[in-house]
Amino acid sequence: MGEKILEVRDLTKYFEVSNGLFRKKKYVHAVEKVSFDVYKSETLGIVGESGSGKSTLGRVLLKLIKQTSGKVFYNGQDIMQLNSKEFGKIRRELQMVFQDPYASLNPRIKIGDSIAEPLIANCISTNYAEAKKKVYELLDLVGLQPESYERYPYEFSGGQRQRISIARALVLEPKILVCDEAVSALDVSVQAQILNLFNSLKKKLDLTYLFISHDLSVVKHISDRIMVMYLGEIMELATTDQIFSKTYHPYTEALISAIPDPAERGRKKRIILEGDITSPIDPPPGCRFSGRCFKTMEICKYQHPELIEVEPGHFVRCHLYSERKGDC
Ligand SMILES: Nc1ncnc2c1ncn2[C@@H]1O[C@H](COP(=O)(O)OP(=O)(O)OP(=O)(O)O)[C@@H](O)[C@H]1O
Ligand code: SF4
Ligand SMILES: [Mg+2]
Incomplete structure (x- = not known):
């Protein structure tokens, strides 16, 4: 995989929201204990529905907003501990491209x-x-x-x-570019041109990308690895080949089934997820996807699944696989 440029450990971001009449404090769990590595010169795609915490993760990583807890090591140095003066020089090396x-x-x-x-x-x-x-x-x-x-x-x-x-x-x-929905507002043909530009710049300038998008077909096109997020958590993380050749997580399965494939000529069965993404305010204790999962089991309602490595480099958060490691 090469050299690690970013090591993200238990990164968490809660937003405080006041709750109507009694003004009781509640928290939006936008990003919850997210841990992953980014390797130099790779493109890590970050995908998930609206509200899954992708942008918040990108902004916290770049210190545009303060984390609630957790560490981010950039070239081995915990940048979350640095004050703005100390971070000044490093800031140049971490840049963001926005949707608009x-x-x-x-x-x-x-x-x-x-x-x-x-x-x-x-x-x-x-x-x-x-x-x-x-x-x-x-x-x-x-x-x-x-x-x-x-x-x-x-x-x-x-x-x-x-x-x-x-x-x-x-x-x-910069050394790292966080691209947040950088092609989402563009026509498909223009999207392809900009994605090609990203690819050629990466080679010319030896850049590392974190490529955030709600569109898995875009992420698939550009990424070496893909991280699937749902309600602030990583659900699956693997190389693009691994994710598409052997999909473990039911949520990833649903996202992949939604990609139109002309070769299938309508034979491909789309998995329709019922309901909206669950509220991120004080989420329930079990699996965060359990309310919409088509493979849900009793345990999913009360036990929170851990992210485990089911194959080398392939991480999944789902009780369907946690038994393999004796976690259930
Ligand atoms: N400043 C804020 N105050 C309160 N809640 C916030 C704030 N910013 C984001 N959130 C909430 O955090 C959660 C994650 O939001 P985020 O924008 O990171 O999601 P996203 O995956 O980027 O979604 P999208 O695909 O729509 O851009 C959402 O529930 C959102 O409402
Ligand atoms: S843990 Fe249960 S609810 Fe969650 S994705 Fe796996 S099977 Fe579905
Ligand atoms: Mg966003």
Whole structure:
């Protein structure tokens, strides 16, 4: 697998929410005791329905919001313990690409200046000419014309705007990019172009990606490994080949069954999950997926399944397999 660049241990994020009349404190369990490793130069896809905690995980990892508990080691150093001054230098190496590039670009600033701004703010370029040269190189790298420098965000298409935000994320020469629904707002053909761009940048710049999406077909296309999340927990984690050749978790099975496959010509049976994702506020003690699982058993209602390694590198959280390890 290579060298570990991130080691995430029991990472937890709760959001406090007040509860109506009695104002009793309640907590949204957005991310719960999540542990996994990220290897240098890999793409780890993070997939799950809306509300499964993907974005919160990405934001906590980058210290954009504070964790409730847990550790994150970046190149062996626990970054959760660092104050903002100590984290300053490392922050450059961990960047994020968001779903809506329009929201992160100032409409009144030329896009070239927008891309150059972090260079000046972080004192990486000492003069304007040097920053401008770097921006032209980046525009070329992400497939935009040099004339784009002088134009404003509204003059670009959605796909072009996403190229701009990728250039902006790359300007500080990061090591890890967290891409949160980075192609979700784009047409399928444009999605493919941006995914190809991500792939070529990864090779050219030796980047590591955490690629967050609710769409498993997108994640499958780009990822070396896939982590399936449900209600703040990891349900399954394995290489893309492992997940698709031998699916263990019923939730992953349902996600895979929903991917359209033209070769199957309608013969593929889709697993329809009944109901919505369970409330993340004070979730029940058993398996968090038990309310919607088509393989649920009595034990699932009261005993919380642990994440176990069912095959080398293939982790699953489900009582169907925990007996193998004598956990049930
Ligand atoms: N600032 C916040 N305050 C309270 N609850 C929050 C906050 N941010 C997120 N949550 C809750 O945390 C849970 C996880 O949210 P998150 O945005 O991480 O999910 P997601 O998997 O990224 O979903 P989506 O696919 O819709 O982007 C949700 O129940 C959400 O409502
Ligand atoms: S533990 Fe039970 S409810 Fe949860 S996924 Fe496995 S079979 Fe379904
Ligand atoms: Mg999200």
